Amino acid sequence: MATLWTRGIQVCRALPRLCTAPSVQRRTSVRLMSTEKDNLLVDVDSKTGVATMQMNRPPVNSLNLEFLTSISIALEKLENEKCRGLILTSDVPKIFCAGLDILEMYQPDVERLQVFWRSLQDVWLRLYGSKMATIAAINGHSPAGGCLLATCCDYRIMAPNYTIGLNETQLGIVAPFWFRDTMCGVIGHRETEHALTLGIMYSTEEALNIKLVDKVVPQDKVIPAAQEKMKQYLKIPEVARQLSKDLMRRETVEKLRLRREDDVAAFKNFAVRESVQKSLGMYLEMLKKKSQQKK
Ligand SMILES: CC/C=C\C/C=C\CCCC/C=C/C(=O)SCCNC(=O)CCNC(=O)[C@H](O)C(C)(C)COP(=O)(O)OP(=O)(O)OC[C@H]1O[C@@H](n2cnc3c(N)ncnc32)[C@H](O)[C@@H]1OP(=O)(O)O
Numbered sequence: 001m002a003t004l005w006t007r008g009i010q011v012c013r014a015l016p017r018l019c020t021a022p023s024v025q026r027r028t029s030v031r032l033m034s035t036e037k038d039n040l041l042v043d044v045d046s047k048t049g050v051a052t053m054q055m056n057r058p059p060v061n062s063l064n065l066e067f068l069t070s071i072s073i074a075l076e077k078l079e080n081e082k083c084r085g086l087i088l089t090s091d092v093p094k095i096f097c098a099g100l101d102i103l104e105m106y107q108p109d110v111e112r113l114q115v116f117w118r119s120l121q122d123v124w125l126r127l128y129g130s131k132m133a134t135i136a137a138i139n140g141h142s143p144a145g146g147c148l149l150a151t152c153c154d155y156r157i158m159a160p161n162y163t164i165g166l167n168e169t170q171l172g173i174v175a176p177f178w179f180r181d182t183m184c185g186v187i188g189h190r191e192t193e194h195a196l197t198l199g200i201m202y203s204t205e206e207a208l209n210i211k212l213v214d215k216v217v218p219q220d221k222v223i224p225a226a227q228e229k230m231k232q233y234l235k236i237p238e239v240a241r242q243l244s245k246d247l248m249r250r251e252t253v254e255k256l257r258l259r260r261e262d263d264v265a266a267f268k269n270f271a272v273r274e275s276v277q278k279s280l281g282m283y284l285e286m287l288k289k290k291s292q293q294k295k
Contacts, residue, residue, distance in 0.1 A: 040070045041091060042078070049084035050230055051132075052223070056091035060098035063145050065112065067101075068119040075126040084234055086130065087226045088153060089137035096136075096162070099144030102171070102287075105271050106280045117267045120145070121260055124178060127152040129253045131242045133233035137226040139219060143167050143201060144175075147212075151182045154233065154245065156212070157226050159219040163201040164212060170199035172279025174270065176263060178256045185252065187212050 039057040044050070053074060055061045063071075078086060090096045104116045127134065127149065136150040138158040147164050150156050158164065166183060168175045175183075175196055184192045191210050194200065207213045217225045233241065256263065270276060 039067055040074055042074050044078070044081070044083060048230075048234065049082070050087065050227070050234070051078050051083045051085065052087045052089065053078075054089055054091040055097055058092050060095045061090055061092050061146070062098045062101035062103075063120065063123075064101035064104050065116045065119055068116070068123050072119060072122040072126055075123065075130065079126070079131060083132055084238065085133040085135070085230045086153075087135050087137050087223065087230065088127075088149060089223060089226070090140050092140065094162070095140040096138045096142040096164075097146030097149055098141065099146045099148075102280060102284055105173075106284060107277065108271065110268060110272065113271060114264050114268055117264050118260070121178075121256060121263065124148070124152060124182075125253060125256065128182060128249060131245075133230060133241065135226045135230055135233075137222045138162070138164065138213065139222045144171075148179050148182060151186050151212070155214050155226075155229055157215045157217060157222055157229065158204050158207060158213040159222050160204045160216055162204050164204070164207050165199070165201040166196055167199040167201050169197060171283045172276060176267065178252070178263075181252045181255070183212075185248070 039055070041054040041056055043052045045052075053071075055067075055071075057064075057067050061067075075086075100120070104113065108116075134153040134155075136153040136156045138150055138156060140159070141162045142150055142158075142164040144165075144167055147166050150164065166175045166179060168179075180192060180196060183195065187195070187210050195202075202210065202212060204213065204216055208216050215225060215229075
């Protein structure tokens with residue numbers, strides 16, 4: 001097992017220039033580092049060309065601007081390095097990813113809010129449009145943006161007793177069209193409409209029933225099962241596999257590519273609404289209360 005070491009990712013607060021290009025040192029092992037501690041751990045198996053990306057931003061792997069930027073840069077590097085497969089998983093116990101960091105959207109700096117949204121678009125374009133075979137090893141809860149990351153992948157394996165879904169409406173916000181399209185591609189129009197309007201969080205077992213996830217295995221088998229499934233993808237002639245994936249996804253990818261700035265504007269205008277801010281504030285308060293009750 002070789003590890004990719006990517007050093008020197010500097011995420012600047014200064015906008016709009018977010019980061020300098022990370023310098024990659026090819027060694028026996030290379031690790032992707034981010035400024036916010038080691039919040040993204042990427043190992044590449046040099047024999048198979050399969051990368052394992054572990055999200056590690058405690059407590060819940062929420063996606064803030066810096067974290068999204070790290071993920072985006074890592075995906076770009078893996079693609080450039082011609083990695084063949086990617087297993088996306090979490091290093092935080094019981095949480096795959098809690099979705100977008102709500103603090104980015106609550107009482108936001110409007111300039112940063114837009115850069116934040118572009119960075120999420122970047123991650124989506126890179127992950128959904130990846131040439132790599134991608135498998136989500138969902139070893140924890142996966143609401144909203146976490147579900148988006150999982151549904152961007154080609155295949156999903158999940159551990160029991162967690163939840164997954166696009167719960168945006170429960171926060172008083174709306175999943176944009178490319179979240180919808182991604183989910184539609186996995187579970188179809190009717191189930192997506194049902195899921196989005198009600199903001200349903202599915203249990204692992206329910207997710208399997210509606211085929212939101214492909215396979216359920218015990219917690220300690222999630223990554224081994226992903227590695228096993230990856231072998232099947234890698235047996236397929238590379239170009240045929242990549243072109244088939246492209247055939248299925250290109251229109252959806254192009255739709256966002258063509259509308260990126262309109263989408264940023266729609267997000268910004270929506271997020272700054274008083275009613276939306278009120279809903280986000282109440283939701284944050286509810287999360288805080290729940291968290292304090294546990295302590
Ligand atoms: C017209 C339309 C045009 C454009 C679009 C418009 C709108 C925008 C759409 C945006 C799409 C949004 C996508 C999203 O991803 S929104 C985020 C949704 N996420 C959630 O609802 C998850 C909330 N969290 C949870 O349910 C639980 O935390 C979770 C993940 C099940 C874990 O539970 P547990 O282990 O018990 O941990 P705690 O709840 O105690 O949480 C610990 C700690 O983390 C804080 N926290 C949790 N989630 C988030 C988050 N997403 N962002 C920020 N902070 C989070 C929580 O408050 C606790 O903090 P504390 O300081 O109190 O310890």
